[in-house]
Amino acid sequence: xxxxxxxxxxxxxxxxxxxxxxxxxxxxxxxxxxxxxxxxxxxxxxxxxxxxxxxxxxxxxxxxxxxxxxxxxxxxxxxxxxxxxxxxxxxxxxxxxxxxxxxxxxxxxxxxxxxxxxxxxxxxxxxxxxxxxxxxxxxxxxxxxxxxxxxxxxxxxxxxxxxxxxxxxxxxxxxxxxxxxxxxxxxxxxxxxxxxxxxxxxxxxxxxxxxxxxxxxxxxxxxxxxxxxxxxxxxxxxxxxxxxxxxxxxxxxxxxxxxxxxxxxxxxxxxxxxxxxxxxxxxxxxxxxxxxxxxxxxxxxxxxxxxxxxxxxxxxxxxxxxxxxxxxxxxxxxxxxxxxxxxxxxxxxxxxxxxxxxxxxxxxxxxxxxxxxxxx
Amino acid sequence: xxxxxxxxxxxxxxxxxxxxxxxxxxxxxxxxxxxxxxxxxxxxxxxxxxxxxxxxxxxxxxxxxxxxxxxxxxxxxxxxxxxxxxxxxxxxxxxxxxxxxxxxxxxxxxxxxxxxxxxxxxxxxxxxxxxxxxxxxxxxxxxxxxxxxxxxxxxxxxxxxxxxxxxxxxxxxxxxxxxxxxxxxxxxxxxxxxxxxxxxxxxxxxxxxxxxxxxxxxxxxxxxxxxxxxxxxxxxxxxxxxxxxxxxxxxxxxxxxxxxxxxxxxxxxxxxxxxxxxxxxxxxxxxxxxxxxxxxxxxxxxxxxxxxxxxxxxxxxxxxxxxxxxxxxxxxxxxxxxxxxxxxxxxxxxxxxxxxxxxxxxxxxxxxxxxxxxxx
Numbered sequence: 001x002x003x004x005x006x007x008x009x010x011x012x013x014x015x016x017x018x019x020x021x022x023x024x025x026x027x028x029x030x031x032x033x034x035x036x037x038x039x040x041x042x043x044x045x046x047x048x049x050x051x052x053x054x055x056x057x058x059x060x061x062x063x064x065x066x067x068x069x070x071x072x073x074x075x076x077x078x079x080x081x082x083x084x085x086x087x088x089x090x091x092x093x094x095x096x097x098x099x100x101x102x103x104x105x106x107x108x109x110x111x112x113x114x115x116x117x118x119x120x121x122x123x124x125x126x127x128x129x130x131x132x133x134x135x136x137x138x139x140x141x142x143x144x145x146x147x148x149x150x151x152x153x154x155x156x157x158x159x160x161x162x163x164x165x166x167x168x169x170x171x172x173x174x175x176x177x178x179x180x181x182x183x184x185x186x187x188x189x190x191x192x193x194x195x196x197x198x199x200x201x202x203x204x205x206x207x208x209x210x211x212x213x214x215x216x217x218x219x220x221x222x223x224x225x226x227x228x229x230x231x232x233x234x235x236x237x238x239x240x241x242x243x244x245x246x247x248x249x250x251x252x253x254x255x256x257x258x259x260x261x262x263x264x265x266x267x268x269x270x271x272x273x274x275x276x277x278x279x280x281x282x283x284x285x286x287x288x289x290x291x292x293x294x295x296x297x298x299x300x301x302x303x304x305x306x307x308x309x310x311x312x313x314x315x316x317x318x319x320x321x322x323x324x325x326x327x328x329x330x331x332x333x334x335x336x337x338x339x340x341x342x343x344x345x346x347x348x349x350x351x352x353x354x355x356x357x358x359x360x361x362x363x364x365x366x367x368x369x370x371x372x373x374x375x376x
Numbered sequence: 377x378x379x380x381x382x383x384x385x386x387x388x389x390x391x392x393x394x395x396x397x398x399x400x401x402x403x404x405x406x407x408x409x410x411x412x413x414x415x416x417x418x419x420x421x422x423x424x425x426x427x428x429x430x431x432x433x434x435x436x437x438x439x440x441x442x443x444x445x446x447x448x449x450x451x452x453x454x455x456x457x458x459x460x461x462x463x464x465x466x467x468x469x470x471x472x473x474x475x476x477x478x479x480x481x482x483x484x485x486x487x488x489x490x491x492x493x494x495x496x497x498x499x500x501x502x503x504x505x506x507x508x509x510x511x512x513x514x515x516x517x518x519x520x521x522x523x524x525x526x527x528x529x530x531x532x533x534x535x536x537x538x539x540x541x542x543x544x545x546x547x548x549x550x551x552x553x554x555x556x557x558x559x560x561x562x563x564x565x566x567x568x569x570x571x572x573x574x575x576x577x578x579x580x581x582x583x584x585x586x587x588x589x590x591x592x593x594x595x596x597x598x599x600x601x602x603x604x605x606x607x608x609x610x611x612x613x614x615x616x617x618x619x620x621x622x623x624x625x626x627x628x629x630x631x632x633x634x635x636x637x638x639x640x641x642x643x644x645x646x647x648x649x650x651x652x653x654x655x656x657x658x659x660x661x662x663x664x665x666x667x668x669x670x671x672x673x674x675x676x677x678x679x680x681x682x683x684x685x686x687x688x689x690x691x692x693x694x695x696x697x698x699x700x701x702x703x704x705x706x707x708x709x710x711x712x713x714x715x716x717x718x719x720x721x722x723x724x725x726x727x728x729x730x731x732x733x734x735x736x737x738x739x740x741x742x743x744x745x746x747x748x749x750x751x752x
Contacts, residue, residue: 138750192594200605203579205664212667218568228604229576233664241657245648252645269628272621281617288581288609291588321700328694374514
């Protein structure tokens, strides 16, 4: 693996500070700057890098980790201030930022030129948290996560703008941080995230928003289904305003389809005994079945390729450890683990996903060790 | 705890067979019947009870575990065939089944009378799986889960129909199976599940259905957000047709609100730079924030009351066990556990939720044992 390069991170929120922590852990020299002196100081305190005091340091890479709405402006400034450095941004949308940079380069009153863009690469690490700010940062945030690399090209002519050196620097940084680089055009990225990131966020917020006025007695019946569907509804409104408005077109195209499905479902439920009504509902659920099996599993494995067994444990310290200890003694790898729980009880269920060929052997061994194991 | 009573389970799918397994484990005598000889035989084979051969056995409790669309008919038949027994159903909707029973009792050509309903109680165990059939059954399915008990009352007069003895038998069965009984009127139940169960199912199916035509490259970027939102989209279309059409009115009332929010979001995203657009988007996300914090946590604890720390582990047998072992040696209870993973890598992150007062102590201890721990 190549040496990590001297890096300046402009913007020390959750992502910027996490990149700093990760690069520092890999031995890089990292400089930090942020319009908020507090955010900058916290990032330095947690070890994400050294604050820029006075003159800008000479660096080989600038990472613009600013909010989406100021990313293009910050990127242009970085390209002009650091004439030798590669400059990457990490915003969740890519087409609009490139369009803003091209507009600036075409504007004769702006010092930015198209040649500067040879050192620019748009990127997007597919990682985040429901929390924000440098306090929530962690160097391992990108471990095992996809990191999209979008070399800049002119959307009208197809001309490549990003130079190969800058693209390689971006990809190398992703690798150093433990991410897997996925290269694609900006438009493909934006359409992809509209579907696999922005739509789920909207759906989670729509469902959670309906819980605002729910009676407490109804909420007491909540199970894992509701919890799973709404988990990401705890996200930052200010950030999502910027993401959704910067990716408005691909998102709205998907929402047209969603609206049509909702309309059809409403018509059906307004007259549930009318002819064809049942078929309409069944079709919606069946289409969901068909879609969900297409989501890849862990490590890119085919979806749903693991067998599941459930162990009943008491809810006291050491029980899950004891189960997994015994699993390890059998030599079986746990591919995924879910805890099931609900209000009111002190017993838990641990669902273990393992390779199908190992399940029965593991269940038998665990039962032999006194565990209550359920195969399904 | 009272002795489990002699029970007949009519319908040996996932839920019926699970009830049989659980009651048998508690020492009850359980009889089984199902229109499908195969399902009946499997349920008997896995130990859920004894098939009825010839005459109906004398029982104190009949559990009707049939599909929602035939539940009222099966319940009426059970009330007539077992003149001494309490009869409960476990369908996911309650108002319509009671209405069908009242209609049958009011029909002079039907042998069912209102007096029979003194032995009837509607119930709904809030438990299920993405799999169905007796093969997926497990006696622990209801452990720690809410079980709603809806004593029958006349919706027009408010007259109590279910007798106290039948209600107590139903609640006792729920307790024997490890569930927590929640008593409420049928209409309250149906409105509650429309919100906390049927709406999430619809949202998950709507999102997953949009993935049907998604390019593979987009799906490769999938993270835990999409996985969580769509997990329950793998549900059975035939069952959900019956549930949604039997609870059409409460569900459609919620969908009107959802449709309004989708419409507003579409208008905003069609003109994302128009005045007020940003505020509209921020409001949707903020309303989601406000809703999601109302979902109760494990064991009815206040939501989000746990502190989280993350441990980085290699993806090989025994690593999670080793972590939890060391956690146990510190004497800290793991309240929840999540594994984070994505395509392409062999390293995993284990998020542990613990009591906030124990987090720092635990992190320090784990680091001392050589673990890579991230606090956030």
